[in-house]
Amino acid sequence: MIPLSSYVILSAVIFFIGVIGVVIRRTIIVVLLSIELMLNAVNINFVAFSHYLESITGQVFVFFTLTVAAAEVAVGLALLIAIYRNRKTVNVEELDVMKW
Amino acid sequence: MMQAIFIYLATVCVVCAVLTVSLRQPVYNVMALLTMFFHVAGLYVLLNAEFLAVVQIIVYAGAILVLYLFVLMLLNLRSESRHLHRQWPFAVLILGSVAAMLVGAMQAGGFGLPTGEAPAQVIQAVGNTESIGLTLYTDYLLPFELASLVLLVAMIGAIVLTKKELIQDHGEEQS
C-alpha cells in the first residue's frame, strides 16, 4: 500500500519544479507550461487525499482545477499572441513596462 | 507490485517535469509535458480515479497541449541561446531549499483529517464516474455553474484579445 505522504511529496516536488520553471525560464510559453505543471501537482494531491480520506469531493475539485487550467491556458496564449503582435518578442525580461 | 508501478510513474513524472522546465526547444518541453500527463493519468488509475485519468488525458493532453502546439507553430518560435535567467542557479538553489523545507514539513505533520463517508469499496461498487457525477450535481452545483461561467469568460477573452486589430483598425494593413 503506498502511503499518502509519498503522494504529497511527489506533488510538492512537481509543484516546485513548476515554480522554478516559472521563475527561471525566459519565454512565456514555458512559463505557462510550468504553471500547467503546478496545476497538475495540485490535482495529484487532490486525488491522493480523496483516495485516502475515502471522500469523493477531492476528485470533484479536480474538475474545477481543470476548468481553471483550461481557461488560464486559453487566456494566457491569447495574451501571448497579442504581446507577440505588439512587441515582436516573447521574452519575459523585455516586458517590464510596469517598472517604476 | 503496486509499489514498483508507483515508483516508476513518480520518477517519470519528476523527470518529465524537469525536462519541461529545462529543455531549450519549446516543442521538446511540450512533448515532455505530454509524457508527464500520461503518467499522471497512470497515477490516478492507481488511486482508483479512472474517470479522472481519462478526463486528464482528454482535456490536458488532448486539448491544452494541442493549443500550445498551435501557438508554437503560429509564432514559429525557435530556441534562443540564453533561455534561462542569468542568475538561474541562484534561483534554483533558493527554491530548491524552499521545496526541501516544505517536503520536510510535510513529513512531520500528521494528517488527522476527517474521513469522508465514501470508502474506496463503495466507489468501486457504484462506479467512479457515477459517484463523481452524483456529488457534482448535488453538493457542488453552484461551483459547477460558476466553472462554466469561467470558461465562458475565458473564451470571450481569448477571442477579444486575439481578434482585436480586426475590429479596431479596419482599414490598416495587418501589423
Place this chain on the structure above:
Amino acid sequence: MVTYALIPLLPLVSFIVVGLFQKWFRNQAHLICVPMVFLSFALSLTALFDVAQGNTVNVDFFEWIPVGSFNPTFGVMVDQLTASMLVLVTLVSSLVHLYTVGYMHGDKGYDRFFAYISLFTFSMLVLVTSNNFLQLFFGWEAVGLCSYLLIVHWYERKASCNASLKAFIQNRVGDFGFAIGIFLIWVTFDSVDYQTVFAAVPEHLDESVSFLGWEVNVMTMIALLLFVGAVGKSAQFLLHSWLPDAMEGPTPISALIHAATMVTAGIFMVSRCHPIFNASEVAMMTVAIVGGFTALFGATIALTQNDIKKVVAYSTMSQLGYMVMACGIGAYAAGMFHLLTHGVFKALLFLAAGSVIHALAGEQDIRRMGQAKRHMPTTYWTMLWGSLALAGIFPFAGFFSKDEILWQAWNTGMMGKGLWLVGIIVAFMTAFYTFRVFFLVFYGADNMDHEVRHHAHESPKVITIPLVTLAIGSLLVGWLGQPFWGKNPVHEYMSPVFQSAVSGTPALQAHATPLPDLVTAAFADDDGHGAPAAPEAALGAEAAVTPDAVATPEVAMSAEAVVTPGAVVTPEAAVSAEAVVTPEAAAHPVAAAAAHGEEAGHGGHDKGAEFALMALSMLVAVSGIWMAHRWYGRPSQAPSRLAAAYQTLYQGSLNKWYWDELYDAIFTRPTLRLANRMWRVADDIIIDKVLVDGVAITTRITGEILKFFQTGRVQHYAMVMSLGIFVIVGGFFLF
C-alpha cells in the same frame, strides 16, 4: 449702610455713563464726573463721622465665586482705617477732578481721561472698602489697570507707551506674589474673609510650609508674599523703577495715582493685615528694612534729578519708604497718619508742579526755569507751604507725621534707633532736595528762554482753588496728630483697629509703651467734628516688637528675592537675583549691625525725650533748607564743584543707580532673546520640522526605497511570493 455702598458706586456710574456715551459729551464729561466725586466725598465724610462714633460696618452684598469652601464675596467693611482712607481718596480725587477741568482743557481725550479717573476712584474705593482678600485683589489689579490706561493717555508718545507697559508689568509681578499669598491664606485658613482669617491667626502660628526645601513659618510666608504685592504697588525697593517713568502720564494722574492713592494701597494693605504681619518678626523686620532702605534710596536719587516731576516722584518713593518703615516697626497708626498727611501735601506739590509746567508751556526741566515768583504768586506760596510740609517744618503736616514715625522708631530697640538714624538722614535730604527744586523754580538764575517768560501766566481759577485748599489742608491736617496736649487724636481714633489684633497674639511680648495719657483730647479737626468717644485704650497701638530676630536678614531677603519680575522663574534664577540684593544689605550697615537689639524701649518715657527728638528733626530740616538756599537761592558754583569732586556718586544718583539698565540686562533683553531663539530653534525647527514634518519625510523616504523592488518583471514577483510562502510556513512551523 446703603450709603457706604454708594461711595464706590457713584464714580462707577459716572465712568459707565461717560464711557458709553462718550460722543454725546464732547468735552463736557466733567459735568457728571465732578459732582459724583464730590458727592462720594461728602458720603465718606459722613462715614468718617459715624465711625468716629465707634460703629463700624461689615456687610456682604453677593457671593462672587461660590466654589466649595472658597467663596469670596463683594461687600463693604468700613472701620476707622477704611474711613480715613475713604476721606483721603475722595478728597484728593475730587480736587484732582476739579484741577483736570483746567489742566486738560482742550485735550483730545478729555472725556476719556475723566472716565478713566472716575474708574480709578471706583477701583481705589473698592480696594479700600473690601472685606475679603479677593475683593482687595480685584481693586488692586483694577487700580493697576487704570494707572496703565491713564499713563498711556497721550498714546502718540513712545515714552508713555513704554512707561505704561513697564508700570503694568511691574505691578503684575507684585500681584503675582500677592496672588500666591492669597492661595496660601486660603490653604491655611480655608477662607479669604478678613474677619475669619485674622481671628484664626493665633491657631496657625507654629505651622510651617516647605518652600524650596526650607521650612518657613506659614505666617512669615504669607506676610512676605503679601508684602511682595505691597512692594509692587507702592514702588518699594525691588519693584520701584516704574514710578518715575509713570510721570509720562498727565500731571493730574501723577498727583492722584502716583502720589496720594494708588501707591499708598500697599501700606493700607500691610496695616489692614497687621495681625498676620505682627505674628512674624522676620516679616516685620523685612518690611522695616525694605522701607528704610527705599527711603534712603529714593532720597539719594531725588537729590540730583533735573525733571521737576521726577524729583517729586522720587520723594514720593522715599516717603513711601518712611511709611513702610513705620509699619515695619509696628507703628501702623503713625504710618497711616503719615500716609494721610503725605497724601495731602504730595498731591499739592504735584498739582503745583503741574500748574508750573502748564504755565511754562510744558517745560519740565528745572534748569530752564527760575524767577517764576513774579509770574505765578498763588502757585508760589502754595508750593512753598507744600515744600515746608514735606520738609517737616513745625506748623505744617509733615512735621507731625514724620516725627511721630521717628519717635516710634526711636522707641523700638536698637534696630529702631538704626532706623531712626536713617530717618533723620532722609529727613535732611528731603528738606534739601525739596527746597533745591523750590529755589531753582522760583528764585535763582532766571534762565527761562525768552518767549516762555513772555507769556508765563498764573493758572486759571479752577487750578488754583484745589491748590489753595490743599495748602490749607497741609497746614491743618498735621494738628490731627499733635502730641503736645491731650491724647494723640489719631492714635485714639486708630486704636480700636490695631489694638483688637494686638491683644489676640500671645506670641508677641505685648510690651506696650503706655500712651501719653493726658486727659483732655482735643480733637481739633479742620472739618469740625465732635470729640472722639474712643475708650481710654491702655494698650498702645504700636506694641513694641522685640526684634530678637530668629532668621537672619538673608533668609528674609531671599524670600523677597524669589519673586524676580518677569524672568523665567526657576529657583536658580532666584539665587542670581539674590546676589544683587545682598550688597544692599551691606550698604545699609546700621540695620545689619542693629539686627539683634536688646529688650525694646525702656519703661514709660517722659515727654521731654519726645520733644527733644522733635527739636532735633526740626533742626535737621531747617539746616537742609538753609543749605539748599545757600547753593541754589543765589547763583553759585558750589553744586557743580561738589558734583565734579564726587563724580561717580553724582552720576550714580543721576542715573537712578543704574537699576533700569540692570533690569533691562537681567530680565527684558534676555527674555526677548530667549523667546526669539526658543521660537526659532525649539518650536520651529525641533518640534515642527524635525518631529512632525519629519514623520512625513521618513514615510516618503521609505516609499522611495521600496520603489526599487518594483522591477516590472513578473518572475521577480513570483520569486518574492514564494519567499513569502517560505517565511510564513517556516514561521508557522518554528513557533
Place this chain on the structure above:
Amino acid sequence: MDHLISWVIFLPLIGAAIALLVRDHQTVKIITLVITVADFLISLPLWLGFDHGTAAFQFVEKAAWIPTFHINYHVGIDGISLLLVIMTTFLAPFCVLCSWHAIAERSREFMINLLVMQTAMIGVFCALDMALFYIFWEAMLIPMYLIIGVWGGVNRIYAAVKFFLYTLAGSLLLLVALIYMFFNGGHTFDIPTLMTVGFDPRAQMWLFAAMLIAFAIKVPMFPFHTWLPHAHVQAPTAGSVILASVMLKMGTYGFLRFCLPMLTDASISYTPLILTLSVIAVIYGAYMALAQSDIKKLIAYSSVSHMGFVMIGMFVYNQQGIEGAILQMINHGVTTGALFLCVGVIYDRRHTREISEYGGLAKTMPVFCTMFMIFTFSSIGLPGTNGFVGEFLVLLGAYKFHPLTSVLAATGIVLGAVYMLHLVARMVWSECSNPENQKLTDLNLREWFVLAPLVVMVFWIGLYPAPFLDVMHESVLHLLDQTAGVAGAQQIAMN
C-alpha cells in the same frame, strides 16, 4: 418638545440640507444665520431647565442604532458638558456674521460646512455612547479641513493636511482604546456604565497612554501643539474662531469624560507627567507668543498657554481646580474667539496679519480698540473679567494639590501680561505712522453686533459667575467621588 438634545444637535444638519437646495449665496447666509440663532435659542432651555441638584445625566435620549455592534444613539448632558454646548451654540451666529463679507467666493459651501461642523461639535459634547462620540469626533475634522483647505490663506493646503493627519493619527489611538474598552467593559459602548467598570490597572496604563496622545493633540498640550499656529494662521476668521473656541475643548472634555472617571488609577499615576507638561505649556506658550510677529500666531500660542492652565486645573483632584478648569474652557472660548473676531475685523480692512503693519489704531478706530483692550485684559486674567475667575480657581486648586506647580504656572499671569500688552502697545497705542492706517474706518453695525455680546459675556462671567458655577457643582463632586473613591487622590504627595 421632549427630544430637545436631538433637536439641538441635528437642527444645523437640517439647515445644511436646506442650504444645499438653495442656489443663491445671500439667502443661504440668511438661512444659516437663522438656523444658528434658532439653535442657540432652543439650547437655552437646556440651561434653564437643568436640575442643579443631581449629578446624573439629564435630557437623556436612548435608541438602538446599530444593534449588531451594540451601538445605540445615546445622548444626554450633565453639569460638565452643558456649558460647553451652550458656548458652541452661542458662538455659532458670530462665526456666520463675521464671515458675511469676508468669505467672497463659494460662501454657500462655506455656510454648509459651518452647519455640519456645528452638528458634529454639539454631538461630541452630548454623546453618551463611545461609538457615537467617536463618529462625531471624526465627523468634526472633515468640515474643518475643508474650511482651512479651501478658504484659507496662502499655504492653506499644508496647514489643512497637517491639521487633519495630526488629529486623525491621535484619534486612531482613541479608536483602539475604545474598542479595547468595549470588549473588556462588558460589550457595551455606553459611557455611564463604562464609568462603573474598573479596568485592571495595567490595562488602564495603556488605555490612558492612547487617550492621552489622542486628547493631547487636540488640547494641544506641549509637544503636540505645532499644528495649531499653522492651522490658525491659514484658517479664515470664522474657522479660527471655531477652532480656538470649541475644537480645543474637545481634548480637555475628553480627559474629563473618559480619563478621569474611567481610568482613575492611570490618571493618578500619570498626573506628574501631565502637570509637568502643562506647566511647560503655560510658560513655553507665553514665550512663544512673545516672539511672534503675526497676530494670529501670537493668539494661537496664547491659547496653548491658556489650555495649559485648563489641563493643570483638571489634574489637581479638588473642586476648585476642576470647576476652574471647566470655567476656563468657557472663558478661553469666549475670549480667544473674540480676539480672533477682532483680528478678523482688521484683517478685512488691511488684509495683513503682520503686527509691524499696524500702529496707532486708537486714533482711527477707538471703539474697536476699546473692545480689543477689553478682550486683551480678559485674556490676561484681570479681576472683573472672565479670564481671572477661571485662572484664579485653577491656580488655587493647583496650590492645594502641589504648591510648586501652582507657583510656576502663576508666572503665566505675568508672562501673559507681557506678551499681550506688548502686542497692544505695538498695535493700538504707538503713533499712526503708516498711511493706510489713517483711513481705516471704525466698527460697522454688523461687527459691533458680533463683538458687543462677547463683551457682555466677559463681564458677566467676570463679575457674577454664580449661574455658571452652580451648574457644575454636583457633576464635579460626583467626578471627584469617582476619582477619590478609587485611590484616595489626596495622599499623592508628589512634591
